[in-house]
Amino acid sequence: MTTPFHLGWFMSFRPPAFPDQWVGADAAEWTNGRFYEDFARSLERAKFDYIMIEDSSMVPDAYAGTSEIDLKYSLYAPKHDPLALAALMADVTSRLGIVATASSTFYPPYLLARTMSTLDHLSRGRVGWNVVTSSEDRAAQNYGIDRLPEHDERYDRADEFIDLVGQLWDSWEEGAETQDRGTGAFVDHTKVHPIDFVGAHYSSRGPLNLPRSPQGRPVICQAGGSGRGRRFGATHADTIIASAHGVEAMKAYRDSVREHLVEAGRDPDSCKVLFVVSPIVAESEAAAQDRFTSAWAPTDRRVEAALGHISAYTENDMSQFDLDKPVEELTTNGHQSTLAMFMKRAEGGKTLREVAANWSISCLDLVGTPSSVADQMEEAMEYVGGDGFLISGATSRRYITEVTDGLVPELQRRGLTRTEYTHRTLRDNLLSF
Ligand SMILES: Cc1cc2nc3c(=O)[nH]c(=O)nc-3n(C[C@H](O)[C@H](O)[C@H](O)COP(=O)(O)O)c2cc1C
Numbered sequence: 001m002t003t004p005f006h007l008g009w010f011m012s013f014r015p016p017a018f019p020d021q022w023v024g025a026d027a028a029e030w031t032n033g034r035f036y037e038d039f040a041r042s043l044e045r046a047k048f049d050y051i052m053i054e055d056s057s058m059v060p061d062a063y064a065g066t067s068e069i070d071l072k073y074s075l076y077a078p079k080h081d082p083l084a085l086a087a088l089m090a091d092v093t094s095r096l097g098i099v100a101t102a103s104s105t106f107y108p109p110y111l112l113a114r115t116m117s118t119l120d121h122l123s124r125g126r127v128g129w130n131v132v133t134s135s136e137d138r139a140a141q142n143y144g145i146d147r148l149p150e151h152d153e154r155y156d157r158a159d160e161f162i163d164l165v166g167q168l169w170d171s172w173e174e175g176a177e178t179q180d181r182g183t184g185a186f187v188d189h190t191k192v193h194p195i196d197f198v199g200a201h202y203s204s205r206g207p208l209n210l211p212r213s214p215q216g217r218p219v220i221c222q223a224g225g226s227g228r229g230r231r232f233g234a235t236h237a238d239t240i241i242a243s244a245h246g247v248e249a250m251k252a253y254r255d256s257v258r259e260h261l262v263e264a265g266r267d268p269d270s271c272k273v274l275f276v277v278s279p280i281v282a283e284s285e286a287a288a289q290d291r292f293t294s295a296w297a298p299t300d301r302r303v304e305a306a307l308g309h310i311s312a313y314t315e316n317d318m319s320q321f322d323l324d325k326p327v328e329e330l331t332t333n334g335h336q337s338t339l340a341m342f343m344k345r346a347e348g349g350k351t352l353r354e355v356a357a358n359w360s361i362s363c364l365d366l367v368g369t370p371s372s373v374a375d376q377m378e379e380a381m382e383y384v385g386g387d388g389f390l391i392s393g394a395t396s397r398r399y400i401t402e403v404t405d406g407l408v409p410e411l412q413r414r415g416l417t418r419t420e421y422t423h424r425t426l427r428d429n430l431l432s433f
Pocket residue numbers: 010053054055056101130131132133134135151223224225226227228229230241242243276334335336337338361
């Protein structure tokens with residue numbers, strides 16, 4: 001019997017795939033959010049579990065000491081706030097889960113708890129929070145912090161942050177809003193409790209100033225791949241989004257998350273691990289291969305954009321190295337697991353140009369017709385053991401349609417992905433298989 005798997009989409013509230021000829025009017029009008037509303041509708045039509053809106057809050061200048069490359073290719077900026085977009089997406093959908101990224105290093109806990117709880121109400125229980133600890137001093141400086149805390153300390157603080165936020169979410173008992181016409185009381189004050197939280201890093205009196213939300217606690221999503229990051233995810237997350245190259249590494253990643261879940265006293269099936277992939281689907285194998293070859297041509301643009309990305313989230317200036325020499329050993333206080341993946345790909349003396357030209361966080365190369373890509377996804381999931389894929393690819397209507405209306409119907413026909421939402425809330429849908 002086939003075991004179904006989950007689908008999510010990894011998106012940025014950035015401009016669409018400019019200068020791709022298929023972006024049409026969306027490039028000029030991306031800031032008004034309408035394209036992203038249609039994006040959410042398409043994912044709901046294809047019965048995705050959720051859309052994950054990533055985030056960062058800076059205009060990087062680590063590459064060559066200038067923002068030129070970043071802004072030229074719109075790598076990190078311009079970018080809108082994901083929480084505002086989550087509200088728009090919730091309004092035009094009824095079952096899709098909407099996961100928005102927010103940094104535990106920059107948000108005050110009360111503000112985060114309140115905003116997420118409001119979004120959970122507005123979406124009627126479909127919101128999730130992608131918890132990130134942030135990776136760049138440049139982002140920290142926008143919040144008046146010179147340097148980020150050390151990598152592991154950020155996770156220690158995030159543990160306390162989530163504890164506090166969870167207590168705020170629980171500060172209103174179920175049914176506190178009695179709306180009793182007899183007594184005239186809208187809320188029963190005996191069911192609303194201060195939390196008087198005092199921790200090593202944060203404190204908050206509470207209670208929250210709004211009722212318990214439909215999910216009680218919005219879904220927690222997490223992506224940290226370091227040992228500390230995985231322990232953090234295993235303690236708190238309902239879903240983990242992961243990048244690991246090849247089926248062996250994917251299986252090892254998921255197995256280690258499941259071990260950490262058991263160590264944390266949790267059911268290993270209570271957290272779904274979704275792996276990043278960017279399938280290329282076309283009418284024929286040859287057409288798909290052509291698209292793959294042209295998408296991966298080692299152009300200057302591709303190399304520069306990859307190095308701009310690596311520079312931004314490791315805060316190493318990658319422009320200082322010779323492109324045609326082997327990659328030098330690097331360290332970072334930012335994304336440690338992503339840098340480790342980059343260094344792994346450089347093994348065997350590969351040049352910086354080669355590694356940059358082939359750099360992607362996609363776990364597998366999925367290329368072919370809908371039918372052959374469905375075969376590849378099915379095989380990978382059988383080997384890895386679950387729990388699904390997080391699609392990431394060109395932000396254009398064409399690419400979205402190829403996946404939602406070309407690939408997904410084939411997956412559904414085989415019983416590999418859901419054909420209906422069986423529950424109302426994101427958590428219930430996520431945990432339903
Ligand atoms: C699929 C995926 C999505 C991510 N999204 C974000 C994001 O939106 N914002 C962010 O600051 N970091 C994001 N990250 C980075 C992680 O939060 C984390 O910092 C990174 O994976 C390194 O984790 P580590 O330091 O535990 O190795 C993402 C990572 C992955 C693999």
